[in-house]
Amino acid sequence: xxxxxxxxxxxxxxxxxxxxxLPDATIIYYPNxxxxxxxxxxxxxxxxxxxxxQDDIKVFGKVYAQPRLTALYGTNQKSYKYSNIEMIPHALxxxxxxxxxxxxxxxxxxxxxxxxxxxxxGKDSNGWHADNEKELGTNPIxxxxxxxxxxxxxxxxxTDKSLKHKLLLQHGSLLLMKGETQHKWLHQIPKTTKxxxxxxxxxxxxxx
Numbered sequence: 001x002x003x004x005x006x007x008x009x010x011x012x013x014x015x016x017x018x019x020x021x022l023p024d025a026t027i028i029y030y031p032n033x034x035x036x037x038x039x040x041x042x043x044x045x046x047x048x049x050x051x052x053x054q055d056d057i058k059v060f061g062k063v064y065a066q067p068r069l070t071a072l073y074g075t076n077q078k079s080y081k082y083s084n085i086e087m088i089p090h091a092l093x094x095x096x097x098x099x100x101x102x103x104x105x106x107x108x109x110x111x112x113x114x115x116x117x118x119x120x121x122g123k124d125s126n127g128w129h130a131d132n133e134k135e136l137g138t139n140p141i142x143x144x145x146x147x148x149x150x151x152x153x154x155x156x157x158x159t160d161k162s163l164k165h166k167l168l169l170q171h172g173s174l175l176l177m178k179g180e181t182q183h184k185w186l187h188q189i190p191k192t193t194k195x196x197x198x199x200x201x202x203x204x205x206x207x208x
Contacts, residue, residue: 022165024157026179030106031170033145039172043147045095046200052118057083067125067191069118075100076112078207082133089113096202099145103204107176109141111204119151119199122192128156132182135207141178143204147171149197155187169201 020027034042052069072080073096074089081087092100096114104110117126131142146169153175157163169175 020165020167022155022185023160023163024184025155025181026177027155027181028176029167030174030176032172033102033106033174034147034172036172039147042095042099043171043200046116046147046202047118047198049093049095050116050118051090055085055087057085059083067123069120069124071116073114073116074112074207076207078112078135080113080115080133080205080207081135082129087115099202100204103143103145103174106174107141107143107204109143109204109206111143111206113205113207115203115205117201117203119149119189119201121198122194122196125191126189128186128188130182130186131177131203131205136182136205137208139179140182141176141206142182143177144169144175145202145204146173146175146199147201148199151189151192151196151199153187154190155185158184158186 016030018029018031020029050071052071054069055066056063057066070087072087072089073092075092077089079086079088092114100111100114119125131140148171150168150170153167153169155165155167167175
């Protein structure tokens with residue numbers, strides 16, 4: 001992995017939380033949740049060993065190849081449905097078991113489902129959406145680990161158009177969203193014309 005794209009601020013884990021303090025939301029950011037050397041190894045492992053797939057999505061009546069690769073893992077056999085896609089979970093790997101234990105402990109939640117996204121370059125993206133599918137329940141807790149290329153994470157309030165926020169998700173960072181966040185805010189990872197390298201993120205959810 002090319003370390004030039006990574007945040008080299010610390011070789012050690014810094015789990016000091018940063019509350020974004022946004023209205024109608026509870027969003028906490030841990031900039032260096034996974035130490036840099038370990039994060040590099042995790043990126044390489046996930047990139048090589050994950051059975052990535054690229055599904056078609058339907059947007060305004062037209063079908064497109066989803067602009068990123070995905071894979072679903074879970075501790076149960078509950079599928080995950082979004083954008084007319086239904087994903088069936090794989091069994092957790094040792095790497096994912098280890099990460100789940102650490103995220104569960106920090107977020108005080110027993111997550112059941114891990115959705116992996118691989119953004120291969122700046123053309124890969126995730127449009128405006130909220131993680132508010134009915135199987136996630138009311139006020140779902142969503143955690144997201146980021147590895148690889150830093151990418152901007154955009155947020156906008158559903159009704160107050162003046163409320164917007166942009167956060168650079170660092171290599172090895174953890175983002176926690178809970179409370180009313182998914183009902184009151186939308187988020188995205190936009191495309192960029194910059195020549196950038198790959199990013200993998202893992203989003204943790206509870207599907208009962």
